[in-house]
Amino acid sequence: MARRDRRYAYGPYIDGPDPLAPPVDLRAAMDEIGRDVMEGASPRSALQELLRRGMENRRGLDELTREVWQRRSRLQRENRLDGTLQEVRELLRRALDAERDTLGRQDTDDARFREMQLDALPSDTGGAVRELDSYDWQSSDAREAYEEIRDLLGREMLDQRFAGMKQALESMQQNADVAQAAVERIREMLDDLNNLLANHAAGQDTGQQFQEFMQKHGEFFPENPRNTEELVDLLAQRAAAAQRMLNSMTPEQRAELMELSQQAFGDPRLAQALAQLDAQLQGLRPGEDWDGQGRFRGDNPLGMGEATRAMEQLGQLDALAEQLSQSYPGARMEDIDLDALGEHLGDQARVDARALADLQRELERQGLFERAPDGSLQLSPKALRRLGEAALRDVVDKIGARRGERETHRSGASAEATGATRPWAFGDTEAWNVPRTLLNAQLRQAAGDPRVLDVTDVEIVETEQRSRAAVALCVDTSWSMVQDGRWVPMKRTALALHQLISTRFRGDDLKLITFGRHARSVELGELVGLEGVWEQGTNLHHALLLAGQHLRRNPDAQPVVLVVTDGEPTAHLEPDGEALFHWPPSRETLRATVAEIDRLTGLQASFTFFMLGDDPRLAAFIDDVARRCGGRVVAPTLDGLGAEVVSDYLRTRR
Template identity: 75%
Template sequence: MAADKPGTGRYSYGRFYDGPDPLAPPFDLRSAMDELGRDVMEGTSPRQAMRELMRRGLGDQQGLDDLMRRLNERRSKLQREHRLDGTLQEVRELLERALEAERNSLQAEDSDDARFREMQLDALPPSPAGAVAELQDYDWRNAEARQAYEQIQDLLGREALDQRFQGMKQAMENATPEDVERVREMISDLNDLLEAHARGEDTAEQFGEFMGKHGEFFPENPQTTDELIDLLAERAAAAQRMMNSLSAEQRAELEGLMQQAFGDPRLAEQLSRLDQQLQGMRPGEDWQGRGRFRGDDPMGMGEATRAMEELGQMDALAEQLSQSYPGARMEDIDFEALEATLGEQARVDAQRLAELQRELEEQGVFQRAADGSLMLSPKALRQLGQSSLRDVVGSLSTRRGERETQRSGAAGEATGATRPWSFGDTERWDVSRTLLNAEMRKAGGDVRDLDVSDVEIVETEQRTRAAVALCVDTSWSMVADGRWVPMKRTALALHHLVSTRFRGDALQLITFGRHAKEVELGELTALEGAWEQGTNLHHALLLAGRHLRRNIDAAPVVLVVTDGEPTAHLEPDGHAAFDYPPSPETLRATLNEVDALARLHAAMTVFMLGEDPRLEAFVDLVARRAGGRVVNPDLDGLGAAVVSDYLASRRRR
């Protein structure tokens, strides 16, 4: 859009050229419906087909499988590169430094007190936790040793707090006794608040006072007591999972060391009280899980807890991405958590998949059948039929040496109106309208010569109509030999052509395995392959004849798609008799129906799939008796062969 002249307020409108269409959806709905239809035609349930589409993605857009793979790689990398005993390792190093410095000072002294102190140090428990506890009241002679020991207490305090409160490790670095007392007071007030909430009291006012006094410790800024509990419980559960992931010896060491946090046992008592309350209030959190870390990079307790939180978040995302639980929907995915874990593009891909799922549902791709099952809706079937017919058009354009598929000239009486040309039209062009369309298109900036979109044809009234029976083989061999979906796509293409261009024609779809059945397009599309012996062409031709007789005023056409000779026929009592090789009774009954159709002057074409000599001999016999034809297309050309034969039969009339 651009203004004609500055200040005139008038605008001209034209085609948008600067990049992709800004109003276009971020997905190809037509391609999505084609993929859903293909899966359904292969025997997948509609619900599973939708799930598979979400798993694969669409075009260049990542699907859930890609996101799950990246999530698993992130999890594996985290566990492969790190280990959880970083705090224990740092405590051991500080303890060794303190003891070495103290012993060096004592060795330089020649006194009974120095020898006594050396005996004290030699008698320390071998475990770091026991040694740190024994040294709590020790009067250090060496300043460096005293500093290293105080660093242990400081480290343990900061790690204990960092496990439960975000950013506390950095905030409490070089903490003074006053800082430690302020934190202990905050945790004590927090426990009082949670106890009141657990008793069912209204804690809104108490929560406000607590946040006003201690809000600096909670950068997440929770708005209610429940939000605060959720925040703390998730982190406390991750801390517990971290402890569960340690060996029994490491766990015992850390639990003992925590009593020395900041040299104040009261802090450890308050933290233990807090953990117990949170576990009682949020039992649904994962307090029992564990992770397996096997890398070389040690993590401190706070860092390890964050790693366990990340693993827990990954577990939740993995469940959401799997979409395997009842009632799963793409909207269940935590897009913010996905972005935090895998980056912005992962969130964009997941949101587009959710939008695609929502759009497909709003478009009414599926509908509920009478038995409660899901099936493709008429709208989806029209879309699939259009796509199948489009593929057929492409196949017809590349065929060489085949019969002519179109003719020029009138197909009926002209009505005086024109309309755009579409595939299957045989009416003559309206030359003046076609050229006018081309000139108008060029005026809009498109300088191409005559385009198919310019063509308009003279509207005519059809002088004759046809009754068409398309009989398709649904025996197991069609499934086993990969002919199942091509057969269905052929039916879709023909159905779409008849329903959009030759609406006066009466098309009946007939399936035949052990028995034959008249089916609607939706039934055929959703039909699943089943192991069943029998190719009952006899029954199919009986139903075809009944369809032709119901439309006695129409030109009769019978199209048969099969990959095997008839091995079953219908007995008078309705029982299907099966024999292989075909019994004389089966062949006789089938050929009798062929003769009956010939007496109706039906134009019969058999599309023979495969190279079976016995089938070839049989269909040649059928063609001779019915005055029909045999076509032996490959699978890719089946749709084109059936559609072009149908069009040829109309031209012959």
């Protein structure tokens, strides 16, 4: 049988958001969070800021909130709530004009008396409609218009509370008998509904009564509630919106509408049943917004049902704005009603919000945050490694650009080969033993593994044991570092150096030391999350004391001291542990600092001073102590600080 020739046509996807759009970049998200944390934000606030700001090609919560408020403002700006009143006034005008025209053609005393009756009608629409309830219309057109007022009011009142009721009743108006039967069924449904809610409010088990009610009147509830509680929720939301609609009207409009409601279908029982229903719903759901209102000022008149739906939309938009703000205790991205968001802002908004929720969930699932002992949220070691990788990658790029080199993964001859090999481990940079690696792959394939080459096959050339280094990185954390924009570059430098040592030089021992009025040893996560504090004092003396303790604990290691500072020493530590501050620097401070440098020089420590800023006093001090200890002085730009520190460390290791 001949094969049918199939033809395919390709075109752009236009039905909603692109299903092949890339997911949110987790690495880019971590970079942004890390930058905010290093600038002093807490991990939680950094995550919230990222969600508010959004990512590339994904709107954030702030943008979605702005669109929600624009939608809300447009709804109020374009519409008004007195559409039903306007329509009733127009029908009343038509009825009176037609009646007066008919009476004007009659030359009788009865016609003149009727004209006097019409002239004496109350000025308000509600009072006029009520007075005309018993009027014997002479014009068939006038009588039809007046009956339309009653039917209109009934349809609008029911449309406020029951979805689709207005359209169903309008389709029945062509047959008066059918329409009257429908109205009677509605009255019966309201009586049964009020009875059901009264029993529910009294604490009775209404399960069986609810099932019987839905079997009898389920056509009025296309939402198909499953129990009495769901039915109450459904009705209370619409009833509260109807009440907010009334609250939003002027007192005159509200009084006029309440007066007209008594004329619905020419029978006040409907209004009474609905009033009883509203009262029961308010008692069952007092937490609904029964007192709110919205200011509508547009030119498009809305009927009572349409106005109630507009108030429901306002309530949904207000709820969405609160959910998107994430400002309440225990807020989660899962709180956002994605269906409501898509309904009001479109499918792409739903996709953007879901992507942000997935990002938050993925960050937590991958263990990038953890709880500190005090209960606060902090970056996990895994997150710090990712930030360190990014910082080191940036530093390597700068080193290569500065030297005219490209990034390379080839390692130089750091030590002599021993002739032995060993399996590769993460962080190893030694050369591969290619014959041994290929042999491992062949043996694995012979055992039935079809993969050509696997990381477990790799063996590297073992080298002689390299000398260890004990590194003390002393970073200035005085307020001037924050004030002059040196805070984040300092932290990125520490991240890059930590990442380099922990991956390539794992035998080295790095100690991070911060110094302001006092100095202290800190872990990497503590330094990354450190907030700038207004504090006077640059206590390099205390930092060198801690550096000396670290170097003495590693007597077999090459001692390396790296100092990053933007100011000369202005504080030193007294024997009793008190830090004394003085500006300009006192002789005692300078003498104590230089004495500690001399002690570390006696340990054959290698010094490098990274001088930030252009303070001449600092330059003079650094030059003097560098000559004294045989150290180096580097004056990097802020952008090049990390590259200079890493380069100097590598130079010292060589």
